[in-house]
Amino acid sequence: MSTPSGPASGLPVRMPRPRQSGRHRRPEPVVAPDNAPALVLAVPGTPGKEVRQLADEVTSIARSELPGLDAHVGYLDSAETDPIQAEYPQLSAVLAHVSAQRAERRARAAEAGADVPADDGPAAVVVPLLAGPDSALLRRVRQAVNDSRAVAELTAVLGPHPLLAEALHVRLSEAGLARADRARLFTVATAADGIILATVGGEEAVQAAGITGMLLAARLAVPVMAAALDQEGAIAAKAAELREAGATQLALAPYLVGPELDEGLLRGAAEEAECPAAEPLGAYPAIGKLVVDKYTDALGIAQARPQGFPQR
Numbered sequence: 685m686s687t688p689s690g691p692a693s694g695l696p697v698r699m700p701r702p703r704q705s706g707r708h709r710r711p712e713p714v715v716a717p718d719n720a721p722a723l724v725l726a727v728p729g730t731p732g733k734e735v736r737q738l739a740d741e742v743t744s745i746a747r748s749e750l751p752g753l754d755a756h757v758g759y760l761d762s763a764e765t766d767p768i769q770a771e772y773p774q775l776s777a778v779l780a781h782v783s784a785q786r787a788e789r790r791a792r793a794a795e796a797g798a799d800v801p802a803d804d805g806p807a808a809v810v811v812p813l814l815a816g817p818d819s820a821l822l823r824r825v826r827q828a829v830n831d832s833r834a835v836a837e838l839t840a841v842l843g844p845h846p847l848l849a850e851a852l853h854v855r856l857s858e859a860g861l862a863r864a865d866r867a868r869l870f871t872v873a874t875a876a877d878g879i880i881l882a883t884v885g886g887e888e889a890v891q892a893a894g895i896t897g898m899l900l901a902a903r904l905a906v907p908v909m910a911a912a913l914d915q916e917g918a919i920a921a922k923a924a925e926l927r928e929a930g931a932t933q934l935a936l937a938p939y940l941v942g943p944e945l946d947e948g949l950l951r952g953a954a955e956e957a958e959c960p961a962a963e964p965l966g967a968y969p970a971i972g973k974l975v976v977d978k979y980t981d982a983l984g985i986a987q988a989r990p991q992g993f994p995q996r
Contacts, residue, residue, distance in 0.1 A: 720754070722782045722807065726775050728761065728944040735759075742971050743757060757778070759775060760821070762775075775832075779829060809983065812839070812842075813944075815893075817840075818841075844893070847974060851971070852881070853903050858963065876959075878909075879934070879936075880923060880936050882939060883913065890910045907931065922957075939965075941964060
């Protein structure tokens with residue numbers, strides 16, 4: 685039987701492991717600072733159970749990446765204005781609620797005699813759940829921030845980024861359209877030899893997707909071309925261009941998280957291009973990591989990374 689001061693004589697004693705030194709040491713964990721602004725994930729598209737599950741998974745990943753993070757979800761296309769009881773709370777309502785909570789905390793601290801700074805920074809950092817720029821959706825997010833009257837900072841979208849190229853590769857391999865690992869050199873009979881990177885948001889979105897597309901092309905060693913799903917004939921034109929260049933097995937890779945994608949648009953584009961399509965990026969772990977990256981960038985928080993990890 686063990687004593688209050690430790691295990692009984694003869695039992696092994698677990699000693700703390702010394703911290704590793706050198707380039708392979710693990711980084712010290714980073715936690716959200718005290719009184720840090722809330723992270724509010726701005727989710728576009730029609731709210732529903734699948735969208736809510738995706739948003740909850742992304743915020744769960746974000747909390748695991750940054751312990752202590754106060755994370756919320758606000759839906760751009762919801763009319764539900766009760767941020768506590770609503771199943772799909774409206775983005776502006778969530779921001780107003782977060783701002784009110786911050787004001788209440790400051791008031792209580794002042795009543796308790798605590799030293800409350802005159803300027804406590806933004807009440808929230810709003811991260812759009814978008815892989816690429818969509819000016820129409822971003823305009824609506826900004827309007828929601830203004831409507832809430834909250835002091836909030838709006839970040840840029842998640843991409844372009846190498847982690848999104850990784851996520852696209854995984855989604856293609858899950859659909860049997862790419863090898864999961866080039867280094868192992870195992871074959872996939874249906875592997876595509878030309879990829880159409882499908883996005884929404886017009887020419888700006890296509891150009892941004894093209895940057896990630898170059899990274900994906902380097903991973904797969906096949907040509908990748910970006911095109912807009914919401915521009916008539918754009919997907920078919922890229923399919924024709926790839927086939928003229930010698931590709932015989934094409935695949936459509938959505939450069940989209942998912943909620944921003946109108947129902948039936950991807951399926952129609954795949955039929956137009958006469959090729960199979962992978963699933964949207966969804967709640968792939970990289971999405972949650974990039975959400976935290978945008979949050980910490982906005983606040984100037986340096987996340988710990990192993991030596992050699994690419995910096996932002």
